[in-house]
Amino acid sequence: MGKIIDERILAGKRKINSSAFGICFLALWGILLYRQLILHQDIREYADIFLLTVGISIYVVVNNILQGFYYTYRSRSTQKKTLLIGALTGTIVFSTVQVLIMNYDLTNGKDVSKLILQAIIFLAVWIACQHALFKISEKQADKDIE
Numbered sequence: 253m254g255k256i257i258d259e260r261i262l263a264g265k266r267k268i269n270s271s272a273f274g275i276c277f278l279a280l281w282g283i284l285l286y287r288q289l290i291l292h293q294d295i296r297e298y299a300d301i302f303l304l305t306v307g308i309s310i311y312v313v314v315n316n317i318l319q320g321f322y323y324t325y326r327s328r329s330t331q332k333k334t335l336l337i338g339a340l341t342g343t344i345v346f347s348t349v350q351v352l353i354m355n356y357d358l359t360n361g362k363d364v365s366k367l368i369l370q371a372i373i374f375l376a377v378w379i380a381c382q383h384a385l386f387k388i389s390e391k392q393a394d395k396d397i398e
Contacts, residue, residue, distance in 0.1 A: 277305070280304065283298075283301055313385065320394075335379065342375075342378050343375045346371065346374050347370070347374075350367060
């Protein structure tokens with residue numbers, strides 16, 4: 253029979269591993285930003301890191317949804333607040349990156365209207381995706397309860 257390990261030790265090890273994963277994940281995004289904004293590398297030069305980072309993100313989100321953990325532990329008002337803050341933050345970051353990478357001329361009305369339209373579409377898609385993911389996760393959590 254195997255050695256019995258105290259639950260506190262297991263919980264402590266999980267917490268350490270979880271925080272290490274978070275630090276590594278943020279470091280990957282930092283590396284991507286450094287290569288894009290400082291080194292001005294072509295995406296082909298760091299596509300492997302980008303795909304790994306996106307793959308990890310998708311893996312985490314999908315598993316949280318399948319387990320019914322995606323926003324299900326929050327009240328409705330907190331869910332809406334979190335969804336809106338995330339959507340607005342994502343839209344601001346998306347628009348900023350668009351301005352920096354696509355070299356929009358912010359004095360040109362056509363470029364500004366194009367940027368605003370892209371931001372509105374991004375915001376709508378973000379909110380729709382988050383809402384769909386929440387509904388799927390909520391359905392899974394309800395199914396597990398029954």
